[in-house]
Amino acid sequence: MPNINYFFYDAYHCDYAGAQKSMVLLANSLSRSGENVSCMTVMGSNIDLHLEPSITRCYLPQFFYKIAKPRILNILFSVLFSFCFFFKQKNKNTIFIGNEELGFLSLLPLRLFLAKVIWYVRSSDKLGFMDNFMFYSSSHVFSMTKSMLEERFTRLDSSKVSILSSVFTPPINMNEEQLLADKFVFKDKLCFGVFGAIVPRKNIIEAIDGFVSADLNDSVLIIVGPKVSGFEYYFNSIVTYIDELSLFDKVFVLENYSSIYSLYSKVDVLLLTSIDEGIPRVILEGLYFDKPVISSNVGGIKEAFSEFISIGMLKLYNKHNISKLSELISESKAMKRCKTKNLVLQVFCEKKHRELFLLGIKKL
Known part of the structure; x- marks a missing residue:
């Protein structure tokens, strides 16, 4: 599939915990290797600050994170902005990567338009019947380990699953000799x-x-x-x-x-x-x-x-x-x-x- 654009999305745009770090590291790695990468985020957020300059930003309004605390509002706003990007993009050969559950759910409606939507699973936290619904609604599922998927899903379709190793980069600007109180x-x-x-x-x-x-x-x-x-x-x-x-x-x-x-x-x-x-x-x-x-x-x-x-x-x-x-x-x-x-x-x-x-x- 030539000229692919990888579009990363996370519903918790201003956080920078383990799941967000993994998403940013993968996006940066793809960008450095010459791939076309985009990411939807909030200007000035931790995710924005850690992305490579070469990655195209699709900025959400600053007020988004403040008013979208309830999950349903978060998803509804996310879906709206995802649709805006989908219909405005010049490169239609885009693969959408939803980080964690909310990120994936925010992109899932795009499947109605035959968009390729990937679920980037980062935890074994169970959501009941929603797990299997999201699994079979996705285009593909990526996970750090097979055991995380086995804990969540009753039946795995191996053709829809890819296992990634995790990724680690050493802390930057670290002074290991810094004295403590x-x-x-x-x-x-x-x-x-x-x-x-x-x-x-x-x-x-x-x-x-x-x-x-x-x-x-x-x-x-x-x-x-x-x-x-x-x-x-x-x-x-x-x-x-x-x-x-x-x-x-x-x-x-x-x-x-x-x-x-x-x-x-x-x-x-x-x-x-x-x-x-x-x-x-x-x-x-x-x-x-x-x-x-x-x-x-x-x-x-x-x-x-x-x-x-x-x-x-x-x-x-x-x-x-x-x-x-x-x-x-x-x-x-x-x-x-x-x-x-x-x-x-x-x-x-x-x-x-x-x-x-x-x-x-x-x-x-």
């Missing part, structure tokens, strides 16, 4: 770290419970991540929980810490206790910094990180199994420590990700 330099203590947005699906209370149950002397737990709009109650509940258990000298919450990557050098073991994930960037980043990880076995983690499990740098437990989590934390001093930076770059390389995507496009 003295109170966050834990000398002679085993430091556990929870990184990521502080939202309910991260299940951070479980990390605290597992850490407390392990009852390790000379150990601390740091929780690093932003307070997310709409989930302030969850952030506050964690702070309250720490106070109730009198853990003020053992558990620390660092909101929006400016030198987040320098904190990896201070952490001995990373914890991820999520109840739902795709391919968590915190695991990628942790392994890039040669840090062992203890994680809940959700989404595509076991499949995507098999090489790291085999060498002992990643230990898994079934979510909500506090006793197993506590056991792994107790045994963490004995976890294997080895250099995994180069392996991360090798397994999750940009070129491999792009080539698998283009191979899947040929199935259309």
Whole structure:
């Protein structure tokens, strides 16, 4: 299919979490390789700022993100602007890529006009009957792992599925030697770290419970991540929980810490206790910094990180199994420590990700 234009769309235009980063990395990679790429976004948003200059922007009004908080409004506005792009474009040979569920649903009505609409699946979060409806309505489905799809869909049509490896690029403008405030330099203590947005699906209370149950002397737990709009109650509940258990000298919450990557050098073991994930960037980043990880076995983690499990740098437990989590934390001093930076770059390389995507496009 010559002269293809790849049109990326995400309904949460101003966020820049793991799913949005993956979309931007793929769009940038395609653009750098000479492909025609467009992306619908809000001017000045995090997605806009991280896209390559060569990518054509289709800007939504600034007020869109503010008024489209209810999901149905988000989808309706998204459909409207998607139709505008579809009918105005000069290149009719366009493949539309919807990132996550809302992005895909926003583009799905274009199927009525025989447009090729792809669902870029990034999580194993189930939506019931809607999952199968969207799967069979799509032109094609891309996923980071097969296991994520098997968790969501009752029957898979392999001809409509392509598996991509995830992609990782090292943080830019990173100063690994940046000094931290003295109170966050834990000398002679085993430091556990929870990184990521502080939202309910991260299940951070479980990390605290597992850490407390392990009852390790000379150990601390740091929780690093932003307070997310709409989930302030969850952030506050964690702070309250720490106070109730009198853990003020053992558990620390660092909101929006400016030198987040320098904190990896201070952490001995990373914890991820999520109840739902795709391919968590915190695991990628942790392994890039040669840090062992203890994680809940959700989404595509076991499949995507098999090489790291085999060498002992990643230990898994079934979510909500506090006793197993506590056991792994107790045994963490004995976890294997080895250099995994180069392996991360090798397994999750940009070129491999792009080539698998283009191979899947040929199935259309």
